Amino acid sequence: MSKTVTVGISDLSIVRAPDILVTYALGSCVGICLYDKIVKVAGLAHIMLPSSQVSSEETLNRMKYADTAIVDLVKRMSIFGAQQGRITAKIAGGAQMFAANSAIYNIGQRNINAVVEILQGLAIPIIARDTGKNYGRTVYFHANTGEVQVKSAAEGIKTI
Amino acid sequence: MSIKNYDELNPIHIDVLKELGNIGSGNAATAISSMLGKEVEMTVPAVSVLDYTKAIDFLGGPENIVAGMLVRITGDIEGMIMFILQEPFANAILKTFFEHEDIDMMALGENESSAIREIGNIMAASYVNALSQIGGRMINISVPSLTVDMLGAIMSVPAIEFGAVSDQVLFIDGTFILDNQSIKSNMILIPEINSLTSLLSSLGVDI
Numbered sequence: 001m002s003k004t005v006t007v008g009i010s011d012l013s014i015v016r017a018p019d020i021l022v023t024y025a026l027g028s029c030v031g032i033c034l035y036d037k038i039v040k041v042a043g044l045a046h047i048m049l050p051s052s053q054v055s056s057e058e059t060l061n062r063m064k065y066a067d068t069a070i071v072d073l074v075k076r077m078s079i080f081g082a083q084q085g086r087i088t089a090k091i092a093g094g095a096q097m098f099a100a101n102s103a104i105y106n107i108g109q110r111n112i113n114a115v116v117e118i119l120q121g122l123a124i125p126i127i128a129r130d131t132g133k134n135y136g137r138t139v140y141f142h143a144n145t146g147e148v149q150v151k152s153a154a155e156g157i158k159t160i
Numbered sequence: 161m162s163i164k165n166y167d168e169l170n171p172i173h174i175d176v177l178k179e180l181g182n183i184g185s186g187n188a189a190t191a192i193s194s195m196l197g198k199e200v201e202m203t204v205p206a207v208s209v210l211d212y213t214k215a216i217d218f219l220g221g222p223e224n225i226v227a228g229m230l231v232r233i234t235g236d237i238e239g240m241i242m243f244i245l246q247e248p249f250a251n252a253i254l255k256t257f258f259e260h261e262d263i264d265m266m267a268l269g270e271n272e273s274s275a276i277r278e279i280g281n282i283m284a285a286s287y288v289n290a291l292s293q294i295g296g297r298m299i300n301i302s303v304p305s306l307t308v309d310m311l312g313a314i315m316s317v318p319a320i321e322f323g324a325v326s327d328q329v330l331f332i333d334g335t336f337i338l339d340n341q342s343i344k345s346n347m348i349l350i351p352e353i354n355s356l357t358s359l360l361s362s363l364g365v366d367i
Contacts, residue, residue, distance in 0.1 A: 008213060009312075009319065010327075025222035025312025028320050048316070054324045064323060097317050098230050098305040107320050136313020138223060153225055153266055153309055 002144070007031075010064035012045035012073050014080055021141040026093030028108035030066065030115050030131070031139045033090040034073060034124065035146040036082035042143035043077045045069040049107075050114030066114040074122060089119050090128040090148045090160055092139050108132065128160035166209045166328040166353070176365055178207040180294060181332045184287035189336065191282045196256045198338070202345075205334035212319045215331050219244055219346060222312025225265050229280035229304040230317060233288065236297040237359060239351035240318050241287065243280050243304075244311065249336070249343045253279055256338075265308050273306055280304035283347065297359065318350050325353065 002018035009029065015021055017040035023031050026046065034043045045063065049055075052065035062068035074084055094112035112131050119126055130137065130150045140149040151157045169177075182204055189202040216222050227245040245253075251262050257275050268276070284301045291297050307314055318329065330349040335342050351359070 009316070010323075025310035025316075027310075027313030027316030029316050048320050048323045056325050095313065097228075097307050097309065097313055107317075134307075136310035136316075138310070 007044045007046050009046055010048050010061050012043065012063050012069055012076075014041060014043040014073070014077055015143050016041055016080065017144040019143050021143070022139065024138045026137045026139060027095055027097045028093070028111060030091055030093040030108075030111045031137075032066075032070060032073070032115055032119075033092070033139065033141045033148050034077060034082075034087050035090070035141075035143075036077065036086045037088070037146055038083075038086055039081040040143055040146075041077055041080040041082040042141050042146070043073045043080075043082075044139070044141050045073045047111065047115070050110050066111060066118055070115070070118045070122070074124070084122065084124070087124050088146070089124050089126045090141075090146075091115055091119075091126060092130045092137050092148065092150050092160070094131045095136065096132070096134050097136070130158065130160050166326060166330065169209060172365060173360055174207055174209070176360060176363060177330060178205070180290050181205045181207050181287070181334070183294065184290035185334050187286035187289055188283050191286055192279065192336070195278065195282060196253070196338075198256065201337040203335040203337070205332045208331050208333070209328055210331045211327050212315055212329060213327075215329060215348060216312055216315055218331070218333075219311055220246070222310060224311045225308065226311045226314065227265060227268075227276055227306060227308045228311075228314035229277065229306050231280060231284040231304045232302040233284075233299055233351075234302075235299040237291060237299050237351055237355040239349070239355060240321065241284050241301075242315070242318050242348040242350070243283055244314070244346045244348065245276065245279070246344055246346075249345060250276060252338055252341065252343055268308060277304050277306050280306065283345075287347070287349075291359070294363065296362065315348075318348065322350055322352075 007023040021044040094108040193200040332347040
């Protein structure tokens with residue numbers, strides 16, 4: 001029996017096969033699915049903003065920002081037996097939900113750029129992505145296979 | 161003491177905001193009545209400070225398909241207003257206009273979209289006028305931008321814009337009564353916190 005673990009907004013979680021991670025309705029946020037296929041450990045982070053440098057929160061929520069969340073996710077996956085050199089990434093989200101009339105509306109793209117850059121810095125290859133455009137996405141991440149199903153109201157379900 | 165976060169608002173502050181919401185809702189009901197050519201009433205709205213996740217759960221969960229309208233406010237008060245129109249509300253409005261059967265929210269035509277956007281415009285103007293009337297503030301509103309999609313994805317936009325500061329919003333929960341039918345209307349007001357404190361102090365409220 002597999003169980004399904006929900007990852008909220010500004011949240012991250014790690015499971016082993018055969019469990020499934022799900023995060024609902026990514027808009028301009030980005031879902032980062034990291035996978036070590038040897039030990040079948042899957043980790044998913046749902047980030048809201050590119051960089052913790054911009055935070056003025058009283059207590060920093062490290063899971064909210066791409067820079068801190070990805071580093072923490074990789075670190076925690078190693079406790080589950082994953083090795084950074086084997087981890088691959090699939091990413092989804094970063095949409096532009098409302099028609100552009102100000103720079104801030106491109107936050108989806110800025111999130112994607114930050115995620116790509118941070119993964120590059122950690123030498124984690126991005127092997128699939130479903131990003132950008134203008135619609136919301138729910139992501140199911142299967143620890144058994146490393147498959148990521150992306151569900152949207154506009155496009156139905158596709159597997160990346 | 162200055163307020164840095166919405167959860168520092170006390171019951172008196174909330175009452176003031178509730179009264180603003182009340183006046184705004186009255187304005188909105190009148191304006192929507194004349195747009196639709198029939199009587200529309202609105203109940204006293206509930207105003208609360210909520211986390212985004214709570215607001216999303218309250219509105220039917222992250223995957224609920226809704227029409228979201230985003231309006232930017234600039235001037236003496238800066239921030240965003242997000243209207244969430246659930247399917248029954250959109251249907252009731254569109255039926256009055258176009259006299260057709262239930263519509264598919266994901267496949268709105270140009271006319272339907274314009275009608276919904278106009279409702280957003282009226283709602284935003286009604287609330288903003290309430291702020292001007294009471295608070296003597298100069299406020300401009302942008303043309304509403306409309307998206308129909310998963311609620312969670314729509315809410316990510318204001319959540320992100322203010323996410324570096326706070327995860328909370330002012331949530332205004334109102335009910336319109338149209339043709340003896342109660343229809344939920346929800347508005348999420350995200351004033352930039354300095355604007356909010358200056359508004360409250362201009363109304364003579366201790367902060």
